[in-house]
Amino acid sequence: xxxxxxxxxxxxxxxxxxxxxxxxxxxxxxxxxxxxxxxxxxxxxxxxxxxxxxxxxxxxxxxxxxxxxxxxxxxxxxxxxxxxxxxxxxxxxxxxxxxxxxxxxxxxxxxxxxxxxxxxxxxxxxxxxxxxxxxxxxxxxxxxxxxxxxxxxxxxxxxxxxxxxxxxxxxxxxxxxxxxxxxxxxxxxxxxxxxxxxxxxxxxxxxxxxxxxxxxxxxxxxxxxxxxxxxxxxxxx
Amino acid sequence: xxxxxxxxxxxxxxxxxxxxxxxxxxxxxxxxxxxxxxxxxxxxxxxxxxxxxxxxxxxxxxxxxxxxxxxxxxxxxxxxxxxxxxxxxxxxxxxxxxxxxxxxxxxxxxxxxxxxxxxxxxxxxxxxxxxxxxxxxxxxxxxxxxxxxxxxxxxxxxxxxxxxxxxxxxxxxxxxxxxxxxxxxxxxxxxxxxxxxxxxxxxxxxxxxxxxxxxxxxxxxxxxxxxxxxxxxxxxxxxxxxxxxxxxxxxxxxxxxxxxxxxxxxxxxxxxxxxxxxxxxxxxxxxxxxxxxxxxxxxxxxxxxxxxxxxxxxxxxxxxxxxxxxxxxxxxxxxxxxxxxxxxxxxxxxxxxxxxxxxxxxxxxxxxxxxxxxxxxxxxxxx
Numbered sequence: 007x008x009x010x011x012x013x014x015x016x017x018x019x020x021x022x023x024x025x026x027x028x029x030x031x032x033x034x035x036x037x038x039x040x041x042x043x044x045x046x047x048x049x050x051x052x053x054x055x056x057x058x059x060x061x062x063x064x065x066x067x068x069x070x071x072x073x074x075x076x077x078x079x080x081x082x083x084x085x086x087x088x089x090x091x092x093x094x095x096x097x098x099x100x101x102x103x104x105x106x107x108x109x110x111x112x113x114x115x116x117x118x119x120x121x122x123x124x125x126x127x128x129x130x131x132x133x134x135x136x137x138x139x140x141x142x143x144x145x146x147x148x149x150x151x152x153x154x155x156x157x158x159x160x161x162x163x164x165x166x167x168x169x170x171x172x173x174x175x176x177x178x179x180x181x182x183x184x185x186x187x188x189x190x191x192x193x194x195x196x197x198x199x200x201x202x203x204x205x206x207x208x209x210x211x212x213x214x215x216x217x218x219x220x221x222x223x224x225x226x227x228x229x230x231x232x233x234x235x236x237x238x239x240x241x242x243x
Numbered sequence: 244x245x246x247x248x249x250x251x252x253x254x255x256x257x258x259x260x261x262x263x264x265x266x267x268x269x270x271x272x273x274x275x276x277x278x279x280x281x282x283x284x285x286x287x288x289x290x291x292x293x294x295x296x297x298x299x300x301x302x303x304x305x306x307x308x309x310x311x312x313x314x315x316x317x318x319x320x321x322x323x324x325x326x327x328x329x330x331x332x333x334x335x336x337x338x339x340x341x342x343x344x345x346x347x348x349x350x351x352x353x354x355x356x357x358x359x360x361x362x363x364x365x366x367x368x369x370x371x372x373x374x375x376x377x378x379x380x381x382x383x384x385x386x387x388x389x390x391x392x393x394x395x396x397x398x399x400x401x402x403x404x405x406x407x408x409x410x411x412x413x414x415x416x417x418x419x420x421x422x423x424x425x426x427x428x429x430x431x432x433x434x435x436x437x438x439x440x441x442x443x444x445x446x447x448x449x450x451x452x453x454x455x456x457x458x459x460x461x462x463x464x465x466x467x468x469x470x471x472x473x474x475x476x477x478x479x480x481x482x483x484x485x486x487x488x489x490x491x492x493x494x495x496x497x498x499x500x501x502x503x504x505x506x507x508x509x510x511x512x513x514x515x516x517x518x519x520x521x522x523x524x525x526x527x528x529x530x531x532x533x534x535x536x537x538x539x540x541x542x543x544x545x546x547x548x549x550x551x552x553x554x555x556x557x558x559x560x561x562x563x564x565x566x567x568x569x570x571x572x573x574x575x576x577x578x579x580x581x582x583x584x585x586x587x588x589x590x591x592x593x594x595x596x597x598x599x600x601x602x603x604x605x606x607x608x609x610x611x612x613x614x615x616x617x618x619x620x621x622x623x624x625x626x
Binding site: 056057058077078079082083087088089090094095096097098099103106107108110111155156159 | 475478479481482485486488489490491492493494495496497598
């Protein structure tokens with residue numbers, strides 16, 4: 007059984023149907039990416055999985071437990087942690103305190119310290135800035151902090167929402183490099199990206215979402231080679 | 244202050260601070276003991292003589308204002324929920340404790356005169372009454388906290404404001420106070436609604452409020468506030484203020500944190516209400532539950548800076564002392580307040596200290612250390 011199974015998810019914003027039956031699954035150890043255009047429902051899918059939005063229909067099974075309609079703090083407790091879009095860090099807190107908030111639901115001090123150390127190994131830049139106010143970090147550093155913070159929660163499945171959003175190309179490379187490393191170190195990742203090119207390089211498998219429905223799925227390499235995807239998302243002619 | 248933790252695996256300005264409940268209590272014990280010592284010193288070394296009596300009252304008022312403003316700051320400043328009903332908790336605490344001391348004194352000692360000194364039996368009845376008032380206020384804080392789960396900003400402010408105004412009107416409808424002789428012949432009719440004076444106010448309470456007890460509670464408030472700010476719950480509160488969405492993504496139970504903030508704030512406001520009610524020269528009136536008094540404390544927190552405990556202490560002190568100096572212009576106090584607020588909003592919208600504490604402004608050379616920041620600069624992290 008897959009680590010995360012999403013079945014036929016239907017989500018509405020008021021009367022507007024944002025997701026029309028999205029199904030996807032993530033196996034333990036994988037990097038799975040969900041790519042698609044603006045407004046296709048990528049972030050909505052993630053938010054629904056992490057409990058920030060309530061689905062009107064469908065099933066979400068994580069680690070053998072149905073978690074649809076759970077409140078977000080319960081979902082985080084199961085080990086399903088999201089690094090939200092737009093680098094939602096706590097800008098008036100220090101980097102250190104941001105990281106501590108990642109461990110909000112945990113009590114095992116020694117293990118937290120270990121996970122923090124591990125998270126900081128992925129992001130040396132963040133370590134250099136521990137005492138600094140998080141709002142003064144650069145965009146790339148904030149994104150690193152957001153991911154590091156999510157790692158401190160020791161996720162079984164880490165969900166990244168647009169980690170490359172608004173970053174310089176150089177930094178995008180770095181971030182994706184680290185995403186790969188995090189996965190190699192044993193964390194399963196569900197990645198939502200507009201930068202399909204980068205996402206397909208990192209991911210094992212991919213889903214393409216269009217207006218609230220999954221249009222295509224398959225091994226990332228295969229999708230990256232497919233004509234449709236190349237035309238629509240990779241800028242090939 | 245804080246010892247460096249050898250277990251910390253990497254350079255860190257703030258080593259893991261969770262020490263378990265006992266460790267936390269031990270760590271909080273010395274500042275509280277220090278506070279008690281200072282309060283005792285203040286109480287016993289306060290000069291006698293008629294001229295000093297007036298200043299004593301001002302210092303008492305300052306202490307009570309500090310408790311109210313710092314506790315309100317937990318809701319308004321740390322958690323970012325705009326409450327305009329803080330005085331309601333003061334009134335709840337004041338009236339509850341007043342009932343206990345007034346009717347308790349009559350039952351125990353047949354009169355409402357002071358019974359014993361600053362640590363005498365009467366004072367302990369008073370402390371018990373204050374704590375009971377604080378607990379009742381906490382329960383009210385829970386109820387008032389609930390709307391904050393669905394309302395934000397202006398709408399929450401309106402609900403909390405309404406709570407205070409409703410309470411004021413309810414208190415105006417209460418029964419007259421029963422004198423010791425009337426008490427024996429009183430029937431249920433006199434007790435429902437409770438005999439706390441109606442619109443006249445709760446007159447004749449024994450004046451147990453002393454410098455000692457006020458500043459013991461001030462010390463308790465400050466220790467709790469500072470510890471809270473550095474605790475996991477405090478960080479959760481600040482994270483709710485900063486970004487509710489991100490807080491949720493980190494597993495913070497936003498609803499619980501908000502209600503907790505209201506309850507903690509209400510507890511201390513209720514405590515301060517007890518002190519307020521038993522201060523000599525004051526009558527606890529229904530008006531004290533209302534909007535104007537709440538606004539006083541909101542102004543203090545806004546002036547001090549959201550989340551800055553030392554800033555709010557300073558603002559509470561200033562705004563309590565200032566009207567005394569402006570006594571001749573008492574009518575214009577509100578105008579001065581408004582001008583002050585407008586000026587603040589223009590010049591320093593973040594308050595006197597913003598989110599910082601006073602000691603964040605100490606000179607550079609004071610903190611500069613060869614390797615890492617000294618662990619004793621613990622409040623720095625709150626910046």
